[in-house]
Amino acid sequence: MAAGVAAWLPFARAAAIGWMPVANCPMPLAPADKNKRQDELIVLNVSGRRFQTWRTTLERYPDTLLGSTEKEFFFNEDTKEYFFDRDPEVFRCVLNFYRTGKLHYPRYECISAYDDELAFYGILPEIIGDCCYEEYKDRKRENAERLMDDNDSENNQESMPSLSFRQTMWRAFENPHTSTLALVFYYVTGFFIAVSVITNVVETVPCGTVPGSKELPCGERYSVAFFCLDTACVMIFTVEYLLRLFAAPSRYRFVRSVMSIIDVVAIMPYYIGLVMTNNEDVSGAFVTLRVFRVFRIFKFSRHSQGLRILGYTLKSCASELGFLLFSLTMAIIIFATVMFYAEKGSSASKFTSIPASFWYTIVTMTTLGYGDMVPKTIAGKIFGSICSLSGVLVIALPVPVIVSNFSRIYHQNQRADKRRAQKKARLARIRVAKTGSSNAYLHSKRNGLLTEALELMGTPEEEHMGKSTSLIESQHHHLLHCLEKTTNHEFIDEQMFEQNCMESSMQNYPSTRSPSLSSHPGLTTTCCSRRSKKTTHLPNCNLPAARLRSMQELSTIHIQGSEQPSLTTSRSSLNLKADDGLRPNCKTSQITTAIISIPTPPALTPEGESRPPPASPGPNTNIPSIASNVVKVSAL
Amino acid sequence: MTMVCHRPEGLEQLEAQTNFTKRELQVLYRGFKNECPSGVVNEETFKQIYAQFFPHGDASMYAHYLFHAFDITQTGSVKFEDFVTALSILLRGTVHEKLRWTFNLYDINKDGYINKEEMMDIVKAIYDMMGKYTYPVLKEDTPRQHVDVFFQKMDKNKDGIVTLDEFLESCQEDDNIMRSLQLFQNVM
Numbered sequence: 001m002a003a004g005v006a007a008w009l010p011f012a013r014a015a016a017i018g019w020m021p022v023a024n025c026p027m028p029l030a031p032a033d034k035n036k037r038q039d040e041l042i043v044l045n046v047s048g049r050r051f052q053t054w055r056t057t058l059e060r061y062p063d064t065l066l067g068s069t070e071k072e073f074f075f076n077e078d079t080k081e082y083f084f085d086r087d088p089e090v091f092r093c094v095l096n097f098y099r100t101g102k103l104h105y106p107r108y109e110c111i112s113a114y115d116d117e118l119a120f121y122g123i124l125p126e127i128i129g130d131c132c133y134e135e136y137k138d139r140k141r142e143n144a145e146r147l148m149d150d151n152d153s154e155n156n157q158e159s160m161p162s163l164s165f166r167q168t169m170w171r172a173f174e175n176p177h178t179s180t181l182a183l184v185f186y187y188v189t190g191f192f193i194a195v196s197v198i199t200n201v202v203e204t205v206p207c208g209t210v211p212g213s214k215e216l217p218c219g220e221r222y223s224v225a226f227f228c229l230d231t232a233c234v235m236i237f238t239v240e241y242l243l244r245l246f247a248a249p250s251r252y253r254f255v256r257s258v259m260s261i262i263d264v265v266a267i268m269p270y271y272i273g274l275v276m277t278n279n280e281d282v283s284g285a286f287v288t289l290r291v292f293r294v295f296r297i298f299k300f301s302r303h304s305q306g307l308r309i310l311g312y313t314l315k316s317c318a319s320e321l322g323f324l325l326f327s328l329t330m331a332i333i334i335f336a337t338v339m340f341y342a343e344k345g346s347s348a349s350k351f352t353s354i355p356a357s358f359w360y361t362i363v364t365m366t367t368l369g370y371g372d373m374v375p376k377t378i379a380g381k382i383f384g385s386i387c388s389l390s391g392v393l394v395i396a397l398p399v400p401v402i403v404s405n406f407s408r409i410y411h412q413n414q415r416a417d418k419r420r421a422q423k424k425a426r427l428a429r430i431r432v433a434k435t436g437s438s439n440a441y442l443h444s445k446r447n448g449l450l451t452e453a454l455e456l457m458g459t460p461e462e463e464h465m466g467k468s469t470s471l472i473e474s475q476h477h478h479l480l481h482c483l484e485k486t487t488n489h490e491f492i493d494e495q496m497f498e499q500n501c502m503e504s505s506m507q508n509y510p511s512t513r514s515p516s517l518s519s520h521p522g523l524t525t526t527c528c529s530r531r532s533k534k535t536t537h538l539p540n541c542n543l544p545a546a547r548l549r550s551m552q553e554l555s556t557i558h559i560q561g562s563e564q565p566s567l568t569t570s571r572s573s574l575n576l577k578a579d580d581g582l583r584p585n586c587k588t589s590q591i592t593t594a595i596i597s598i599p600t601p602p603a604l605t606p607e608g609e610s611r612p613p614p615a616s617p618g619p620n621t622n623i624p625s626i627a628s629n630v631v632k633v634s635a636l
Numbered sequence: 637m638t639m640v641c642h643r644p645e646g647l648e649q650l651e652a653q654t655n656f657t658k659r660e661l662q663v664l665y666r667g668f669k670n671e672c673p674s675g676v677v678n679e680e681t682f683k684q685i686y687a688q689f690f691p692h693g694d695a696s697m698y699a700h701y702l703f704h705a706f707d708i709t710q711t712g713s714v715k716f717e718d719f720v721t722a723l724s725i726l727l728r729g730t731v732h733e734k735l736r737w738t739f740n741l742y743d744i745n746k747d748g749y750i751n752k753e754e755m756m757d758i759v760k761a762i763y764d765m766m767g768k769y770t771y772p773v774l775k776e777d778t779p780r781q782h783v784d785v786f787f788q789k790m791d792k793n794k795d796g797i798v799t800l801d802e803f804l805e806s807c808q809e810d811d812n813i814m815r816s817l818q819l820f821q822n823v824m
Contacts, residue, residue, distance in 0.1 A: 007667020011719070012689045013820045014726035015702050017734055018741045019762055020816045021807055022786055027816040039663065100670075437691040476689060482819075483690070487763055487782075489770040491692050497769040504773065 006060055006472045013475065016482050023486035031474040043081035044095070049088040050081070057098050064122040066098065090117040097123065105132035111139040126429060134422060169247035186303070189240055193299045196233035199226055200293050234270040237263065259302060266296040317402050324398040331394050335361045335387040342380040349376065365391025440473070441480050442493050642675035644716040654720050655728035661720065668716050676713040679703045693767030701761060705741040727820055732804070734817050739803050750798040755783045
């Protein structure tokens with residue numbers, strides 16, 4: 001129950017008067033307001049800054065430092081105020097929480113300082129209001145990440161003996177900064193990738209003439225040298241690939257990953273070239289294969305973070321890129337068609353077909369303008385200029401869109417994930433608060449019967465039982481109890497409700513008015529089974545706590561005589577309706593002076609009940625045999 | 637959006653009009669103002685506040701009827717004076733006043749008579765506050781049977797409606813009701 005509305009409890013209780021004429025049973029007694037102090041101002045001195053508030057404001061949350069007696073430890077007798085040697089800025093928020101029921105998180109405050117203060121005052125950070133909760137969680141997460149980073153870098157210094165050789169190797173591959181060996185390996189492979197790429201490039205450069213033959217590319221002139229270089233590189237790459245394959249925690253996943261495919265593609269041409277003989281038929285194919293050697297350059301992406309991010313960007317913007325391509329294609333086709341027909345008339349035109357015009361359109365739209373194909377007719381020139389102008393637009397426009405799209409999508413994902421996580425947490429919090437409140441009542445109902453029983457006996461043990469519930473809570477519970485009495489139904493929790501449903505579906509409650517006490521075997525089992533499930537809370541009474549369903553007026557105690565032959569059958573009568581509000585007892589075969597609460601016959605009472613089941617002695621005498629041994633003793 | 641702000645009459649006047657002392661009025665007003673800074677409470681806020689006390693079930697219908705019982709002038713908002721006047725009757729009033737107020741609560745259309753439909757609505761609203769998880773399981777016709785019991789008790793001339801006099805008479809005959817009306821005497 002929110003503390004802010006605790007002030008409205010008198011109103012809720014007053015409104016309960018509206019139930020009274022409708023109720024058929026007498027209402028339970030209200031909890032007594034023992035020490036009704038006048039509300040007083042108390043002074044809280046926090047590091048010199050004085051705050052004042054009503055005592056009742058602080059008592060709204062009895063499980064915090066300020067709301068409980070813990071603050072007495074900080075009471076300064078000389079100045080008659082409570083002194084706390086803490087931060088006054090954060091205390092402002094804490095005190096506002098008591099006043100308004102909402103805890104706010106000030107943005108300028110450091111998150112760990114704030115958490116420390118909350119822990120000191122016994123306030124859980126989870127109750128921060130929704131307005132500040134997001135900010136709080138973000139800061140908390142950043143802080144946690146920072147701590148984790150610190151921890152990680154610490155951990156990296158230590159040796160981890162528990163890692164196997166394989167795992168160490170994998171870690172070395174993935175994170176070259178872990179050890180010197182890994183770093184060396186990293187640089188060596190990088191070097192060889194560079195060497196391999198450079199040799200691929202250089203080998204096609206014309207190298208100067210050998211006297212007597214035409215100009216040769218270097219590759220053919222120094223073919224042996226290049227071959228050796230190539231072999232060396234490929235050997236390194238193969239070794240690297242095999243090592244990675246060995247070290248990978250999940251080999252299947254590794255084989256499927258993009259980087260390993262690039263590795264394979266980079267070294268395959270060499271092996272295929274080794275296998276194939278150097279005859280004319282396949283040499284064309286062989287040459288093509290050498291093209292794949294250029295893929296070695298992609299191996300650099302393991303060495304470069306930026307390349308990886310670029311790859312990710314392209315992947316995530318795939319749809320935008322696809323749209324760009326599609327619109328370009330549309331424009332190209334349109335303009336190519338137009339140019340073709342415009343230039344059809346001119347003689348010796350290069351625009352021989354529409355596909356041939358594609359080349360012109362692309363070159364013009366991208367503002368390249370090679371000049372190998374130019375329109376000669378006036379119409380062609382006009383359309384050509386339109387094409388070039390629109391090309392600028394068509395190409396320039398989507399690019400910023402892609403860039404901003406990427407940025408937007410990236411941030412949106414971040415925010416959506418954040419919101420999803422926080423929404424779940426928020427709903428959970430609301431649910432917990434709600435069930436907490438209703439569970440508090442059910443819980444205290446079971447315990448409260450104990451306290452009331454002992455109260456009546458006037459034993460000092462009530463101090464031991466402890467007024468764990470504040471006065472406001474006990475008043476609230478009394479209110480709920482009155483509602484139960486009005487409707488003659490009780491609050492139970494979900495599990496018991498389900499149990500009852502299952503049991504009732506197995507047997508039927510008799511809804512007849514027969515007061516017969518013949519035991520219905522089905523009901524007996526229900527009684528017993530239910531009884532056996534419940535645990536007893538009252539120490540002096542053998543009745544399971546759940547049987548103490550509705551306490552009658554505490555002004556009378558029913559003492560059950562021990563000879564109750566008819567009671568053996570009367571267990572079933574618990575669920576039978578008695579004519580006039582008999583409260584048949586559970587089978588208790590001893591006289592106890594504690595409260596034996598007599599359960600009212602459930603649900604069947606309102607059905608056609610003409611008289612409320614009274615506690616007064618009158619109607620009880622009409623009750624058949626069962627009541628004959630009931631002796632009522634007024635305890636007041 | 638205009639901000640309706642209402643300030644109540646002076647403390648002395650309220651003290652004279654109601655049965656509360658100054659201190660009690662102060663405490664009441666502080667709680668009232670905390671929840672409704674504008675000085676008036678509308679039905680939505682009323683329902684929300686009342687629902688906080690009954691987490692198990694749905695208190696909105698009963699709160700609705702309560703609101704209309706508090707809102708004597710039927711303006712749609714309850715000022716602090718109305719609030720405190722009603723509380724004064726409920727907590728400090730005579731039995732007669734309390735019963736009159738309760739009759740007014742049950743008489744939904746304020747025509748001076750309670751008929752079975754109105755009573756059905758009220759009783760249904762009360763049962764709604766219990767929620768789903770009750771022992772024993774709430775049956776469909778439990779409210780109706782409850783209303784039948786009520787009418788049997790209250791409707792003296794069996795004409796299907798309960799007038800104020802019948803209501804007062806029947807309630808005063810019933811000890812339980814008399815006793816329970818005194819239950820919240822010392823609430824404050």
